[in-house]
Amino acid sequence: MEFHIAQVDSLQFPEVIAPSDTLNVEFYGTVGPDGCHSFARFDVEASQRQLTITPVVRHVTSENAMCTMAIVPLNHTFTADPPFSEGALTLAVPQPNGEEIQAVVNVAKGAS
16 A cells, blocks of 8 residues: 555635634545545644645555546545634645645634
């Protein structure tokens, strides 16, 4: 069994949240080219101003593995619990090619 990073095509998330809101980020992309690939987990590194969220894929490599020939889509939601500090919160998502998708959520009192 091997693990690698999923290909993320897009993210959906609120532009503004309150410090006490839960943050939900929807991930869309590709887990793998066949049924031997499945979503495993999100690995997260958090700081006050940034969340680095890595969608991890499990790849079954057994010679006896029976795999469907369908592309496996990525359609999972990452949830981060409050509290958040006011200001810009950067979401960073590493890609398999070494690049990174970045997006910003604004954290403001009175938002929701």
